[in-house]
Amino acid sequence: MIQSMTGFGKHVVQLPTKKITVEIKSLNSKSIDLNARMPSAYREKELEIRKVIANSLQRGKVDFNLYIEITGDEASGQVNESVVKQYMNQLKSIANGEDIQLLEMALRLPDAMRTDREDIDEEEYTAILEALKGALTEINTFRSEEGSVLENDFAERIKALQTLLEKVLVMDPERQSAVRERLEKAVQDVKAEVDANRFEQELIYYLEKYDITEEKVRLANHLDYFVKTLKSKDSNGKKLGFISQEIGREINTIGSKANYAPMQQLVVQMKDELEKIKEQMLNVL
Template sequence: MIRSMTAFARSEADLGSQQAVWELRTVNHRYLEVNPRLPDGYRALETPVRERARGVLQRGKLDATLRLTENGGGGGRLRLDQELARSLADLGREAERELGTTGELSTAEIMKWPGVVVTATLDADEAQRRLREALDSALEGLVEARAREGQALSDALHERLDGVDAGLARIEERLPQVREAFRSRLEERLGELRERVDPDRLEQEVVMQVQRADVDEELDRLATHTAEVRRVLEEGGAVGRRLDFLMQEMNREANTIGSKSPDAAISQTVVDLKVLVEQLREQAQNIE
């Protein structure tokens, strides 16, 4: 399976008084570049971010952003200061005895006392653990997103490879007619020289001219490159650099076919081939 270098993923972590959000975004890059963007006080996470990213990614520019927001004491993140609450209840009963009054403090009244209900907090180690777990979850989502996009890229590449194969088939079908027409034109132009030039020598020149226009080797190499691209896609992994090299070679062969062929129909097919190869190259640049 191939993977795209372009993807996005996010995950959240509950830190008690704060909510943490990891946002991971990758784009194309020749190598792996990791850019952690962390709030003040969380710089210690920079090394874990880089290490975890290198463990699952091989190419692409990764921006790993950590955002923190205050929970505001809601959402079940409050806790009761039991010691203070008991002290208030005991104090209320003592006051009744001393003053001879009645009416104990209600639970609602106790909870309204400052400090009885407080926002839950985490110790530093627990917060770091949750942040790392959320980072791992985001990286897992990022890899899955890159794989999904990679499958779409693979489908697009195969579609264009089919187009290249079809173009090669058209050229090969056209070649016998082109060779015969080329030979006839060449013999016609040289016909007036037959009486003044050695016939064997003339025949050698005709053969040489025909060979110079022959594109069989280029067609074979282009077909070989196309088959290799298919093999590489099937093999999967980090194949982007390999594919980029193959696209350069395919473009080179297409250019040579176009420069050697004297036929307008083949030249037009070569233009179509070059467009397909350029589309292949652009798609391949997105692959890890």
């Protein structure tokens, strides 16, 4: 079962005096590209948190946000009284004003508030890990649901390619006959004597040069292998991408060898279906 790299997860844990919110968003990327935003007090835990996220999500451009909101009587900062008083005295020397007005202005100036760094509370950190686990569960569920949609789309595209390949198989004898007739007519138009045996040898060589039997067999095998890989338990985005490249290679070769307009039209339709698969493949984990 495949998974998408696109997803979103959010989980909230309420403590007696704080509300902890974890949000995780992911988009497609060739590898894990993690951007983490969290309060400075928890920066020492960043590597541990990154490891947990990377092990769960594996690939993708990931944005991790940790919000800690104080909901009780606890204060996150204190007024730096000495600095504020100095600001007010300086402001008084510049212009007359009420103390309350001067205080409002002083509190907006740098270093008017101070925040004392606190040690990490183990209970709080445990709650953060719980919120992280919940958010990861949500985003992986989201990814699986998106992956299911992609899987159905891939299955339809592959089925369309198999149908087009069947049309190519049916059309191939007609194509070979048309190529042969076109060559014979070209020789007749020249109105020159041609050695029948030599002409037959050249004709066989020409038809063999444009024979697409191997390409048809390989393309059918690649399509079957794609379906088999799609149904595997693991999400194999990179493997499916490699198979898509091989499918494209065989389609291109058939197109270059076709030398027959109706078959080339089928090849164009096959390329269109494959291009849609490749576009969606960028989102597969």
